[in-house]
Amino acid sequence: MAEVAIHAGRNPVARAAQAFFRDYLVLVMITLLVAITAIVEPKFLNPRNLVNIMRQFGPLMMVSLGMTFVIIGGFIDLSVAGIINLVAVVTISLIGPLGQVPALLAGMLIGSACGALNAAAILTSGALTQAEALFLTFGMSTVFSALALLYSGGMTMHFWDIKSSKAMFETIGAGTVGPVSVSFVIFLVVLLLLWVFQTKTTEGRAISLTGGNKTAARLSGVRILRSIFVIYVVCGLMTAVGAIVLFSRITTAAPVIGAGYETNAILSVVVGGTTLKGGKGSVLRTVMGVLLVILMSNCLDLLGVSTYLQVVTKGAILVLAIWLDNRKQV
Amino acid sequence: MTANSIGARVSGNGFGGRLYSIVMRQKAFVAIIVMLVVMLFAPTHFYTAYNLLDMLNSTSILLILSFGVTLTIVAGGCDLSIGGILVVSGILSIKLQDFLPMGAAIALAVLFGVVVGFVNGFLSVHQKTEPFIITLGMGLLLTGIAQQLTDAHPVPAKNPAFMMIGNGDFHGVPNLVIIMVVCFVLALWLMRYTQFGRNLYAIGGDYEVARYSGIPVIRTKWMAFVISGGCAALAGVLLSAKLNTGSSIYGDLTALVVNCGVVVGGTSFAGGIGGIPQSALGLLVFGMLDNVMNMLAIPSYYQVLLKGAVIVAIIWLDCFAQKRKREFV
Numbered sequence: 001m002a003e004v005a006i007h008a009g010r011n012p013v014a015r016a017a018q019a020f021f022r023d024y025l026v027l028v029m030i031t032l033l034v035a036i037t038a039i040v041e042p043k044f045l046n047p048r049n050l051v052n053i054m055r056q057f058g059p060l061m062m063v064s065l066g067m068t069f070v071i072i073g074g075f076i077d078l079s080v081a082g083i084i085n086l087v088a089v090v091t092i093s094l095i096g097p098l099g100q101v102p103a104l105l106a107g108m109l110i111g112s113a114c115g116a117l118n119a120a121a122i123l124t125s126g127a128l129t130q131a132e133a134l135f136l137t138f139g140m141s142t143v144f145s146a147l148a149l150l151y152s153g154g155m156t157m158h159f160w161d162i163k164s165s166k167a168m169f170e171t172i173g174a175g176t177v178g179p180v181s182v183s184f185v186i187f188l189v190v191l192l193l194l195w196v197f198q199t200k201t202t203e204g205r206a207i208s209l210t211g212g213n214k215t216a217a218r219l220s221g222v223r224i225l226r227s228i229f230v231i232y233v234v235c236g237l238m239t240a241v242g243a244i245v246l247f248s249r250i251t252t253a254a255p256v257i258g259a260g261y262e263t264n265a266i267l268s269v270v271v272g273g274t275t276l277k278g279g280k281g282s283v284l285r286t287v288m289g290v291l292l293v294i295l296m297s298n299c300l301d302l303l304g305v306s307t308y309l310q311v312v313t314k315g316a317i318l319v320l321a322i323w324l325d326n327r328k329q330v
Numbered sequence: 331m332t333a334n335s336i337g338a339r340v341s342g343n344g345f346g347g348r349l350y351s352i353v354m355r356q357k358a359f360v361a362i363i364v365m366l367v368v369m370l371f372a373p374t375h376f377y378t379a380y381n382l383l384d385m386l387n388s389t390s391i392l393l394i395l396s397f398g399v400t401l402t403i404v405a406g407g408c409d410l411s412i413g414g415i416l417v418v419s420g421i422l423s424i425k426l427q428d429f430l431p432m433g434a435a436i437a438l439a440v441l442f443g444v445v446v447g448f449v450n451g452f453l454s455v456h457q458k459t460e461p462f463i464i465t466l467g468m469g470l471l472l473t474g475i476a477q478q479l480t481d482a483h484p485v486p487a488k489n490p491a492f493m494m495i496g497n498g499d500f501h502g503v504p505n506l507v508i509i510m511v512v513c514f515v516l517a518l519w520l521m522r523y524t525q526f527g528r529n530l531y532a533i534g535g536d537y538e539v540a541r542y543s544g545i546p547v548i549r550t551k552w553m554a555f556v557i558s559g560g561c562a563a564l565a566g567v568l569l570s571a572k573l574n575t576g577s578s579i580y581g582d583l584t585a586l587v588v589n590c591g592v593v594v595g596g597t598s599f600a601g602g603i604g605g606i607p608q609s610a611l612g613l614l615v616f617g618m619l620d621n622v623m624n625m626l627a628i629p630s631y632y633q634v635l636l637k638g639a640v641i642v643a644i645i646w647l648d649c650f651a652q653k654r655k656r657e658f659v
């Protein structure tokens with residue numbers, strides 16, 4: 001009888017609790033983090049700090065949402081840093097000569113094209129494993145970054161150098177609608193679109209199937225090559241949106257502005273609970289993951305932890321999250 | 331008879347077919363030949379003993395890194411944490427000299443790499459997580475530790491003897507090259523002539539078959555990660571000795587470049603194929619490319635572009651060749 005008592009699995013309540021903790025560990029962690037920081041440092045709940053957190057939602061969230069599709073599809077994309085570099089410098093330089101809306105569209109087009117190029121490299125070579133895709137997209141990232149350096153000549157471009165109107169980008173970066181920032185509204189709209197795309201459309205479901213089991217997906221009539229193409233284009237597009245939000249907020253674009261985004265995006269997606277094995281996950285989980293990453297750096301800032309130790313913490317959490325994610329499968 | 335059959339075989343595959351298979355198998359070798367030929371026609375000081383030795387000297391740290399990584403890739407894994415281990419152990423070897431004699435500091439720095447390799451092995455082999463992603467996370471963690479240790483400033487070494495390890499020479503041959511050659515011979519012996527090395531190939535070829543054949547798969551593959559960590563730490567110490575400083579920035583892309591270089595040489599991510607000489611060739615491609623581009627005075631941004639293009643092209647070829655193989659099977 002003692003053995004039965006130890007086995008929490010037999011008890012429905014305990015089993016439900018166990019399942020909840022396993023699936024929503026990130027929510028528990030967010031709650032704990034907020035509670036502890038709020039007690040130790042009451043400044044955390046200051047409205048200005050909360051607005052600040054909302055602002056930070058922008059770039060990393062967009063990139064992570066795009067990355068979610070790649071990871072659900074069973075792949076990985078290290079080229080987002082290169083895409084951010086390229087899109088940022090090209091878009092900001094086009095605001096003057098082309099005007100705002102064409103520049104915005106051009107930026108998104110370049111991002112999608114970079115994603116399509118990734119997909120083309122992967123599909124033509126048949127690099128259908130995650131490791132191969134990782135190294136291909138790393139090489140691509142180097143190429144995109146080099147193009148960004150060549151295009152900008154290594155110079156940082158500033159908003160104040162642009163003579164024509166740039167009101168739209170200033171609104172994206174710093175505008176507010178009532179109490180919430182414009183970038184937060186953009187995030188909500190994009191999230192809704194992507195959530196509908198992922199859960200309600202054939203193409204979105206096909207991505208999950210492809211990630212779950214390529215052979216089974218192919219045999220049941222899913223066009224897996226098309227799915228792979230779609231995930232990389234979506235990731236490129238979302239990365240471009242992230243790049244635009246990023247340079248609008250900081251009002252400058254350097255050709256190295258995207259460094260580190262690839263690991264942070266993967267971190268957010270995995271911490272949110274989308275499994276690296278592919279097939280399972282959702283954009284809503286990624287939102288929680290990003291929330292945790294942003295809250296963590298905000299809390300650590302408030303608690304006076306150095307930037308470098310924050311990198312250590314992020315790395316540790318990434319390793320821990322991957323390890324737990326893997327154990328969940330067993 | 332034999333001449334006939336050989337002739338028939340040649341014509342059967344066609345000259346193009348044979349060339350294709352050679353290029354596919356010896357991508358790195360072909361790339362090196364191309365560079366050597368190009369440099370024949372360029373009016374530079376490329377073909378001088380000094381330059382060639384210098385090239386080998388500056389590539390030797392990457393080569394030492396690659397020997398460890400080759401073990402993990404042959405066993406069907408890979409190690410992206412070497413960049414982190416490289417910088418942290420380099421910094422440790424300098425910082426520890428404040429309290430300890432030089433030998434002990436170096437030994438502890440290498441031990442650090444071994445411990446990280448042990449943890450990598452535990453997570454990726456014993457716990458069966460994806461090695462490339464877990465080691466990427468480990469690399470991030472270690473980079474943070476390196477920045478914290480140095481406050482992101484370079485740390486100068488104070489001991490002239492330490493600097494001599496990285497910059498001295500023995501009858502004109504740089505110390506680094508000698509250490510690299512010793513590592514090369516050791517790694518070659520390990521992979522070719524020991525049971526451990528042959529087991530690694532078996533594990534990379536087919537993990538389950540190796541397990542059923544009675545090979546201690548977990549212990550063997552785990553050991554590959556430990557050795558890789560040790561090699562990376564040794565390389566870190568040598569890098570610090572060469573530059574006479576420890577800094578957190580050198581590891582940035584090293585891990586990915588070294589892993590790519592190993593694949594460029596012909597060791598495949600599929601596991602079970604490749605070896606130490608191939609990896610050495612693969613890394614030499616990158617070392618020579620750097621040297622050649624500098625000699626030809628190519629602007630630095632174009633160098634980055636060219637390097638990225640080479641990485642993409644060669645990984646693409648590697649995957650493409652495997653796809654053909656997979657279709658045949």
